[in-house]
Amino acid sequence: MNTKLHAITDQNGPPLSFFMTAGQVRDYTGAAALLDSLPAAQWMLAERGYDADWFRDALKGAGPTFGG
Template sequence: MHARSDGQGRPLAFELTGGEVSDYSGADSLIDIPVTTPCCFLADKGYDSDKLREKLLFRGILPVIPPRSNRKESIFYNVQHYKNRNRIERMFNRLKQFRRIATGYDKTRKSFLAFLHIAAVKLWLPSFVNRT
């Protein structure tokens, strides 16, 4: 499961890929969604590829991806920006609080993605409710 979130850690889009597929292959469709262009792309080491970095820089998006340990030459990334990645991890944690998503009860991709969207709506609801 790949997800794109906003600066507050709320989900914007999801992409499902198989478990054997590399992480950076799922990033292309998330970058292409018609939402405002982000200034940074925060991701873990699984998304470290020269092709993805090149594509992000071509679109004017700063890749904040730590290099893999087996890279021959180390690539600089902004450590201060990378600290904000905890918001994304917290978003995944909140999504996995829904038992159906955490355990993967659904047999089909379509139904699992539908419940991901329902969980995302539930995460967005507090942003729209008047708390006074």
């Protein structure tokens, strides 16, 4: 059994919010769970598991902080 920890951190690294899933669950499950917790930001650093059209569209729809 393994797990994945999906986290939102500030620019210095301390966690602001996190969500745990089973290891075999796709990354977009964690992304969807944390989407409403994202703070206002000018940029985002994420691994490629979060690179999906629906996620980019959701960020664009979030307003000017994410290029919307």
